[in-house]
Amino acid sequence: MTVGPMLDEWYPVGIFGQLDEAGRKTMLMDEPIVVARDGNGDAKVTDSSGRILPVRVRYGHVWTSLGEPKKELFAIPEADQPGRRFVDVGVVRVRCSPLRAVENFLDIAHFPFVHTDILGAEPHTEVQAYKVEIREDVDEVWATQVQFYQPQAAKSASGGITTQYMYRVAGPTSTVLYKTCPPRPSEWDVITLFVQPLAEDLCDVWPWMALFDDDTPMTDLIHFQQTIFLQDRSILENQVPRLLPLDPGMEMPTRADLTSVAYRRWLKRHNYTYGAQLVAQ
Amino acid sequence: MMKLYDYILSPSCYKVRLMAALTGVKLDLRAVDFHPGLEHRGPELLALNPAGSIPILEDGDLLLTESSAMLVYLAAKAAPGWLAGSDAEEAARVQQWLSFSGRLTASLGGARLHEMLLRPGDIGVLQSQGIAALRELELGLVEQAERGKRFLAADRPTVADIACFPYVALAPDGGVSLDPYPAIRLWSRALRSLKGFIEMPGIHRLHELKPEPQLEAGGA
Numbered sequence: 001m002t003v004g005p006m007l008d009e010w011y012p013v014g015i016f017g018q019l020d021e022a023g024r025k026t027m028l029m030d031e032p033i034v035v036a037r038d039g040n041g042d043a044k045v046t047d048s049s050g051r052i053l054p055v056r057v058r059y060g061h062v063w064t065s066l067g068e069p070k071k072e073l074f075a076i077p078e079a080d081q082p083g084r085r086f087v088d089v090g091v092v093r094v095r096c097s098p099l100r101a102v103e104n105f106l107d108i109a110h111f112p113f114v115h116t117d118i119l120g121a122e123p124h125t126e127v128q129a130y131k132v133e134i135r136e137d138v139d140e141v142w143a144t145q146v147q148f149y150q151p152q153a154a155k156s157a158s159g160g161i162t163t164q165y166m167y168r169v170a171g172p173t174s175t176v177l178y179k180t181c182p183p184r185p186s187e188w189d190v191i192t193l194f195v196q197p198l199a200e201d202l203c204d205v206w207p208w209m210a211l212f213d214d215d216t217p218m219t220d221l222i223h224f225q226q227t228i229f230l231q232d233r234s235i236l237e238n239q240v241p242r243l244l245p246l247d248p249g250m251e252m253p254t255r256a257d258l259t260s261v262a263y264r265r266w267l268k269r270h271n272y273t274y275g276a277q278l279v280a281q
Numbered sequence: 282m283m284k285l286y287d288y289i290l291s292p293s294c295y296k297v298r299l300m301a302a303l304t305g306v307k308l309d310l311r312a313v314d315f316h317p318g319l320e321h322r323g324p325e326l327l328a329l330n331p332a333g334s335i336p337i338l339e340d341g342d343l344l345l346t347e348s349s350a351m352l353v354y355l356a357a358k359a360a361p362g363w364l365a366g367s368d369a370e371e372a373a374r375v376q377q378w379l380s381f382s383g384r385l386t387a388s389l390g391g392a393r394l395h396e397m398l399l400r401p402g403d404i405g406v407l408q409s410q411g412i413a414a415l416r417e418l419e420l421g422l423v424e425q426a427e428r429g430k431r432f433l434a435a436d437r438p439t440v441a442d443i444a445c446f447p448y449v450a451l452a453p454d455g456g457v458s459l460d461p462y463p464a465i466r467l468w469s470r471a472l473r474s475l476k477g478f479i480e481m482p483g484i485h486r487l488h489e490l491k492p493e494p495q496l497e498a499g500g501a
Binding site (some may be wrong): 015018088089090091092093095109116204217218219220222223226228230233234237244 | 288289290312313314316317318320396397398399418454456481483486
């Protein structure tokens with residue numbers, strides 16, 4: 001398997017605040033790497049031959065690339081907005097394709113069945129029409145005007161509300177969602193899923209959040225998001241086929257799957273195929 | 282109110298939450314940042330429990346750090362029917378499975394922490410010890426069924442079932458399949474059907490029983 005153009009993209013490889021000089025041994029797309037803090041306190045990433053890889057420290061995490069990034073790491077302007085709380089949710093390993101982890105994050109229709117009584121509840125199962133586009137200027141997938149009824153949309157929500165969402169795919173394994181911020185209706189809460197591809201069917205997932213919520217203790221914010229993601233994990237580990245199919249085959253997408261369809265199309269257009277299945281089987 | 286130092290993803294903490302829910306006891310939950318913060322190894326919690334583990338249960342002057350003791354305490358206070366009766370064999374079986382549950386924690390729990398939260402361990406050894414424990418549990422349930430009993434120690438659920446259930450139900454999180462164990466699956470279903478049952482991430486509630494399908498007369 002050659003990695004192809006995904007080699008030149010940025011990937012999360014650790015929480016910056018948890019680095020030490022001994023370093024964290026991990027993998028990036030089958031390549032062993034070490035993520036450490038050097039004598040100056042800066043993040044340093046090396047591959048198995050000792051080569052120093054490009055590094056960015058952003059959004060609580062260390063980012064690197066095995067290739068030569070043609071673009072700067074994507075921007076999340078909300079990360080610099082005063083008053084937000086930034087939450088490093090912590091790593092969770094999932095035995096699934098990194099692309100499937102992203103695709104699941106983009107899906108709304110599963111909320112009532114997997115995140116019952118939190119992000120959805122029967123009989124409120126309808127996904128209303130929303131808009132999806134590939135924004136050519138920034139080369140990102142965006143879904144907007146998404147809305148869904150949620151019994152407990154956020155830790156800061158006190159009851160059921162109809163939540164507005166925007167979804168954004170900012171890199172092949174990096175996705176950001178913007179959702180109604182219950183305490184501050186004019187702003188969006190930012191919830192991300194940063195996925196570190198270890199192998200084509202194995203990934204470390206690093207959720208991160210930038211929220212307006214002055215009341216909820218940090219631990220409760222972490223646990224809310226861990227609860228949601230761990231409800232997804234067992235589903236992700238049982239998806240068949242293991243790799244994300246990019247060619248039309250046995251699957252029949254519905255209207256609710258428009259974001260997934262656009263994501264797959266975008267992956268295919270860029271030849272981002274690490275973790276993908278190309279010929280329908 | 283009893284105070285539980287709790288982590289939403291910990292099967293041992295879930296045992297206590299589940300027992301409390303099944304016996305109608307309200308708990309004051311104090312969330313512990315086990316991951317990624319390692320708060321259970323910090324000075325405040327080590328002062329309560331030098332073993333550095335959670336759950337920890339406080340009720341007045343009583344401080345408990347072993348989940349099996351917490352199950353017994355909750356049952357004794359609120360619903361003694363969950364404890365062993367006066368029958369010697371039943372009492373022994375309850376103790377047997379309460380102790381056995383520690384093996385599930387060490388093996389299946391260790392495999393789960395390794396596979397999910399990247400904690401150190403020899404995954405091959407943890408998984409094979411977990412499989413050995415599951416086989417023993419499966420056999421125990423089959424033998425109970427032959428005695429006409431649906432649960433580990435009696436024909437009613439006891440603290441022993443609650444002590445064993447969470448790590449078993451979450452075995453797939455650690456890469457150990459439950460497919461080979463039909464008796465365990467029936468037992469798990471019986472427990473999940475109990476009035477007052479609550480779920481945790483990775484343990485889903487039973488889907489509402491759907492109405493019987495309308496069979497058309499003369500259909501194929």
